[in-house]
Amino acid sequence: MAVSFSLDSLPPIAVSGLRFGLATLFMLAWCYFEGCGIRLRGRAQWNCSLICGILLFVQIALFTIGVQLSNSSHTTLLINTYVLWVVAFEHFVTHVHRLSGQKILGLLIAIVGASLVTLLPMGSAPETTNPADQATLTGDLFLLASALVLAVKILYVQASLKVIEPGKLIFWHDLIAVVLFLLVSLSFEEVDPAGFTMPAILGLLYQGILVAGFCFAVQAQLLKKHVASQISIFSFTTPLFGLTAAMLIRTDAYSPWLLASAGFVAIGIWLVQRRESR
Numbered sequence: 001m002a003v004s005f006s007l008d009s010l011p012p013i014a015v016s017g018l019r020f021g022l023a024t025l026f027m028l029a030w031c032y033f034e035g036c037g038i039r040l041r042g043r044a045q046w047n048c049s050l051i052c053g054i055l056l057f058v059q060i061a062l063f064t065i066g067v068q069l070s071n072s073s074h075t076t077l078l079i080n081t082y083v084l085w086v087v088a089f090e091h092f093v094t095h096v097h098r099l100s101g102q103k104i105l106g107l108l109i110a111i112v113g114a115s116l117v118t119l120l121p122m123g124s125a126p127e128t129t130n131p132a133d134q135a136t137l138t139g140d141l142f143l144l145a146s147a148l149v150l151a152v153k154i155l156y157v158q159a160s161l162k163v164i165e166p167g168k169l170i171f172w173h174d175l176i177a178v179v180l181f182l183l184v185s186l187s188f189e190e191v192d193p194a195g196f197t198m199p200a201i202l203g204l205l206y207q208g209i210l211v212a213g214f215c216f217a218v219q220a221q222l223l224k225k226h227v228a229s230q231i232s233i234f235s236f237t238t239p240l241f242g243l244t245a246a247m248l249i250r251t252d253a254y255s256p257w258l259l260a261s262a263g264f265v266a267i268g269i270w271l272v273q274r275r276e277s278r
Contacts, residue, residue: 001072001245002211003064005203009195012064013188015204017181020060020174022208023216027171030217036165040172048160049169053176055153060177061184062146069139073252076242077114078143083232084111085151090229094155097227106271110236113264116257154232158223166220174212233272236265 006015031038040046067075087107090097099107160169185191222231240262246252 001076001242001250002203002206003067003075004072004250005199006207007064007068009192009197009200011185011189011191012068013061013181013185014191015207016060016064017178017185018204019207020056020178020181020212022204023212024171024174024178026209026213027167027174027217030213031167031171034165034167036167038168038171040164040168042163044163045168048156048164049172050176052153052157052160052169052173053180055149055156056173056177057180059146059149059153061181062142062149066139066142066146070135070143071252072246072250073239073243074135074140075143076239076246078140079147079150080114080235080238081144082147082150082154083107083229083235085148086154086232087229089151089155090227097229102274103272106268106274107233108268109271110233110265110268113261113266113268114236114239116261116264154219154223154228157220158228161220161224166224167217170217170220174216230272233269236268240265 003015006019010018028038040049063079066078070078084107087097087099091099157169157173219231243252
């Protein structure tokens with residue numbers, strides 16, 4: 001939803017660059033207080049940072065364009081389909097987290113819960129009363145592509161943490177992505193200074209400091225100790241928060257399935273995280 005406010009008056013790649021510019025500053029302070037420093041040592045750390053930065057650039061570019069062509073409700077649901085890719089990769093490719101019947105059931109229940117609020121009919125009410133928030137097939141496809149790249153990035157970040165500290169990796173992958181966003185935006189976009197309205201600025205601050213900064217850093221810390229699918233399952237709560245905020249602030253249509261959706265998601269997460277008796 002915060003991205004939508006910024007995109008109301010600013011072009012998508014510029015928004016992405018500004019967002020991660022703020023995140024880079026946040027991570028610089030994070031690395032200082034954590035005491036890990038930002039100096040990269042050895043080719044392995046350079047390679048990991050470069051690949052993560054490129055993946056971040058591709059994923060966020062697809063995401064921001066998708067948000068511009070869709071609405072907040074669809075965005076919060078579709079971007080979190082990355083969880084399915086994470087689970088599939090860890091089960092079939094890396095074999096670090098095998099799926100049991102209980103975990104498959106929990107995953108399916110969480111998917112149903114996250115889908116209820118956007119896929120079921122909402123009566124005769126229009127999808128949104130805000131013309132800027134009309135979902136399109138093209139926008140939804142961009143978001144699905146972004147979800148796939150996000151899953152790959154999360155798994156690559158987890159593998160990279162064997163050779164580089166979390167804070168340092170997030171700082172450099174932010175900085176590399178910012179350079180790419182800047183080059184693309186200067187080449188293809190025109191930023192109007194009048195577009196920096198108060199809603200756009202507040203949206204950028206939220207995206208940059210709280211999401212791309214704090215949340216990305218915490219996720220990297222968690223990936224050191226937990227498999228990616230165990231962390232990612234909690235993302236199925238995002239559509240609930242996103243849709244509620246979109247209804248209250250972006251005037252997206254109210255979904256009567258919100259409470260049922262929350263219940264399904266909570267049960268699904270519990271089943272995935274619950275230890276099975278042996």
